[in-house]
Amino acid sequence: MPVVPALGPERRARAWAELAEQPFEVLVVGGGVTGAGVALDAATRGLRTALVEARDFASGTSSRSSKLFHGGLRYLESFDFGLVREALHERDLSVTRLAPHLVKPVPFLYPLTRHWERPYVTAGLTLYDGLARVGALSTPLPPQRHLTRTGARKLFPALKPDALVGAVRYYDAQADDARHTLSVARTAAAYGATVLNSAEVVKFHHAGGRVTGVRVRDVETGREVDVQAEVVVNATGVWTDDIQTLVGGRGRFHVRASKGVHIVVPRDRINGETGLILRTEKSVLFVIPWGSHWIVGTTDTDWDLDKAHPAASRADIDYILEHVNQVLAVPLSHDDITGVYAGLRPLLAGESEVTSQLSREHAVARPMPGVVAVAGGKYTTYRPMAADAVDAVADDVTRSVPPSVTENIPLVGAEGYHAMVNQLHGLSERWGIPHFRAEHLLNRYGSETPEVLGLAADDRSLLEPVSGAEEYLMVEMVWGASHEGALHLDDLLARRTRISIETPHRGVESAEPVARAVAGVLGWDEARIRNEVDSYRARVEAERRSQEAADDQAADAVRIAAPDTRAVAVGRALV
Template sequence: MTAVRPLGPEQRAQAWADLAAGDFEVLVIGGGVTGAGVALDAATRGLKTALVEARDFASGTSSRSSKLFHGGLRYLEQFDFGLVREALHERDLAVNRIAPHLVKPVPFLYPLTRHWERPYVTAGITLYDALARFGGLADPMPAQKQLTRTGARRLFPALKPESLVGAIRYYDAQADDARHTLTVARTAAAYGATVLNSAEVVSFEHAGGRVVGAKVRDVETGNEVDVCSEVVVNATGVWTDDVQTLVGGRGRFHVRASKGVHIVVPRDRINGETGLILRTEKSVLFVIPWGSHWIVGTTDTDWELDKAHPAASKADIDYILEHVNEVLSVPLTHADITGVYAGLRPLLSGEQESTSQLSREHAVARPMPGVIAVAGGKYTTYRPMAADAVDAVAEDVTRRVPPSVTENIPLVGAEGYAAMVNSLDGLSDRWGIPRFRAEHLINRFGSLTPEVLDLATDAPELLEPVPGAEEYLMVEMVWSAAHEAALHLDDLLARRTRISIETPHRGVESAEPVARAVAGVLGWDDERIASEVESYTARVEAERRSQEAADDQEADAARVAAPDTRAVAVGRALG
C-alpha cells in the first residue's frame, strides 16, 4: 500500500480539483460500505476511481446495523446456504486477514426453550460451523458447545431459569460499522481513489445513448463540477430507485426499505458474559455486548417515510423491551436506555408481503449503458458485492480489467496490528496513558495508533478524555477532523465515535468541547462553533421526541423537524 492519505481540509480541496480535472473510469455514488467497497475494488484493479457521498461516509444504513459480521444463522431455515457460506467466509476473512483490528470474535448463546429443540438447533449450528470451515481460513472460530440450563446461566446469569432448558454457545464476530466503512473508504484513497463526502450528484451527463458522467455539488459551498466517467456505479442502498429516476429510464430491480431499530443500555443492566440470539414471531432478536454497553435489537418493518433520518417510535422500543424482557430476570425499562438508533435495510423487492422474508442476496444490473447498479446483500458481504459490481464495470470500460484482489488487501491499520498489540505496554508507557486506553485506540486505529497519538506531542491536553464521554480521548476528535474527513459535529459524535448512542446525554455535554477542539483544524470561528452545537442539540432533541411518538408517522414528523447540517437536495439524501 502507498502512504495512507489524510482526508482533511487540504486533501478535500485537492480532491475537488481532481474531480473537476480528471477523466475517471469509475464514478461510484454512495459512501456506505458497498460504495466504499466498490471504490476499493476498482482502485486496486488499477481503475481511475472516484467515490462521492452526499452526506457523510456511513451516514445511512452502514452506521445503523446490528454491528455484526455474521453468516446469518436464520437464513439456514430459508435454505440460503450459498449466502450463509459466503457471509461466513467474509466474516473469517475480516477477522483473520483484512481487518483484525476492527472485526472481533464474539460468543453467543442460543437459548433452548424446549428439549426437542436441541437436536434441531444443534444440526443448524453444526451446519453453520461446517460451512465456515469448508474451504475456510486458518484459525476458525471455536466450535459450538452444548450447555445445560445451569451452564447457560453461569455464562448469562440474567436469564430467567424458566426461560430456557439449556443452550448452545457458538461464535460470530462484530465491528463498529461506521468506523469499518470509513476505513474501507480510506483504504480506497490509499490506493489512489478520489474520495469525497458532502458531494452530491445532482444530474447525469448523457451522450450517444449512454451516461458519460455526472454533475456533483459541494454540499458545503454549493459549488458544482462536471465529472467525466466511463461508468457510473449506483451504490446508494435505499436510494437506489431515487438515483435511477435521476439517471432516467427504468431500473432492472427495485429496493424496498425495512426499518431496524436498536436500543443501547449500560453493561451493568444485564448480567451476562456472551451475546444472546432470541427467536421472535417475526425474526430474531440479538443482545450484543458492546464495550461498556449492550446493543439490543432489532425490528423489521416497512418504511416509506424520510430515508435520511429514519425514526424510532415508542412502539418500536416497546417491541424490543417486551421481547427481551421475556427472558431477563430483571426487566429493562425505558429509563435504562442510553441510546436508540434506527436504520434502513436495502432489500431487493420481491413478491413476499413481509420484509423479514425478503432475500438478503444482492443483485448487480446494467440498467442503461454507462450505469451499473448494485443493491441488496448484507453488511458482511460488502466485499463480494463490490467485486461483482466491478466485474460488471469491466464490460463497459475501454481497457482490460484484471480480477478482484481485495481478498488479499488488508484495510488501513491492519498491517502491523499484531505487532502493535504486542507493544501495548510500551505505547502506554510512552504516552502516559492507561493500558486500557492504549488498547481502545489500537482496536479503532490499528497500526496507525502512534500517528494518532503523535498529535498530542505538542498538545498533551489532547490525551484528556472527552468531557461527558470518557471512553474517548480528545486526540481522537482532532485526528478525525484532520485525517478522517469529519466536517460536522454530527460526524464526530455519531460516526467517528459512537458518543451519540453511548451516553445518557447523547453527546450534548460533549458537543461544545469537541467543537472547540477541532475548530482550528476545520477553520471554525465562534459563530460556526455555536451553530454546530445548536444543530447537534436540535438533532438529539428531535430524536428524543420521535422516540416518544406513538407510531411511524408521528416519529417521522418529529425527527425531520430538526434542521439538517447538510442541505442535500435530491430526495433529501443520497447518503
C-alpha cells in the same frame, strides 16, 4: 500498503480539483460500505476511481446495523446455504486478514425453550460451523458447545430460570460498522481513489444513448462541477431507486427499505458474559455485548418516510423491551436506555410482501450503458458485492479489467496490528496513558495508533478524555477532522465515535468541547462553533421526542423538523 492520505481540508480541496480536471473510469455514488468497497475494488484493479457521498461516509445504513460480521444463522432455515457460506467466508477473512483490529469474535448463547429443540439447533449450528470451516484461512472460531440450564445461566445469570431448558454457545464476530466503512473508504484513497463526502450527484450527463458523467454539488458550499466518467456505479442502498430516477429510464430492480431499531443500555443492566440470540414471532432479537454497553435489537418493519433520518417510535422501543424482558430476570425499562438508533435495510423488492422474508442476496445490473447498479445483500458480504459490481463495469470501460484482488488487501490499520498488540505496554508507557486506553485506541485505529497519538506530541491536553464521554480521548476528535474526513460535529459524535448512543446525554455535554477542539483544523469561527453545537443539540432533542411518538408517521414528523447540517436535495426531494 501505500501512504494513506489525510482526509482533511487540504485533501478535500485537492479532491474537488481532481473531480473537475480529470476523467475517471469509475465514479461510485454512495459512501456506505458497498460503495466504499466498490471504490476499493476498482482502485486496486488499476482503474481511475472516484467515490462521492452526499452526506457522510456510512451515514445511512452502514452506521446503523446490528454491528455484526456474521453468516446469518437464520438464513439456514430458508436453505440460503450459498449466502451463509459466502458470509462466513467474509467473516473469517475480516477476522484473520483484512481487519483484525476492527472485526472481533464474540460468543453467543442460543437459549433452548423446549428439549426437542436441541437436535434441531444442533443440526443447524453443525452446518453453520461446517460451512465456516470449508476453506478456512486459519484456525476457525470455536465450535458450538452444549450447555445445561445451569451452565447457560453461569454464562448469562440475567436469564430467567424458566426462560430456557438449556442452551448452545456458538461464535460470530462484530465490528463498529461506521469505523469499518470509513476504513474501507480510506484504504481506497490509499490506492489512488478520489474520495469525497458532502458531494451530491445532482445530474447525469448523457451522450449517444449512454451516461458519460455527472454533475456533483459541494453540499458545504453549493459549488458544482461536471465530472467525466466511463461508468457510474449506483451504490446508494435505499436511495437506489431515487438515483435511478435521476439517471432516467427504468431500473432492473427495485429496493425496498425495512426499518431496524436498536436500543443501547449500560453493561451493568444485564448480567452476562456472552451475547444472546432470541427467536421472535417475526425474526430474531440480538443482545450484543458492546464495550461498556449492550446493543439490543432489532425490529423489521416497512418504511417509506424520510430515508436520511429514519425515526424510532415508542412502539419500536416497546417491541424490543417486551421481547427481551421475556427472558430477563430483571426487566429493562425505558429509563435504562442510553441510546437508540434506527437504520434502513436495502432489500431487493418483489420476493415477498413481508420485509423479514425479502432476499438478502445482492443484485448487480446495467440499466443502461455507462451505469451499473448494485444493491441488496448484507453488511458482511460487502466485498463480494463490490467485486461483482466492478466485474460488471468491464462492459463500459475502454481497457481490460483484471480480476478482483481485495481478498488480499488489508484495510488501513491492519498491517502491523498484531505486532503492535505485543507492544501495547510500551505504547502505554511512551504516551503516559493507561493500558486500557491504549488497548481501546488499538482496537479502533490498529497500527495507525501511534500516528493518532502523535497529534498530541505538542499538546498533551489532547490526551485528556472527552468531556462527558470518558471512553474517548480528545486526540481522536482532532484525528477525525484532520485525517478521517469529518466535516460536522454530528460526524464526530455519531460516526467517528459512538458518543451519540453511548452516553445518557447522547453527546450534548460533549458537543461544545469537541467543536472547540476541531475548530482550528476545520477553520470554524465562533459563529460556526455555535451553529454546529446548536444544530447537534436540536438533532438530539428531535430524536428524543420522536422516540416518544406513538407511530412511524408521528415520529418522522418530529425528527425531520430538526435542522440538517447537510442540505441534500436528491432522495428527499424525490420521496
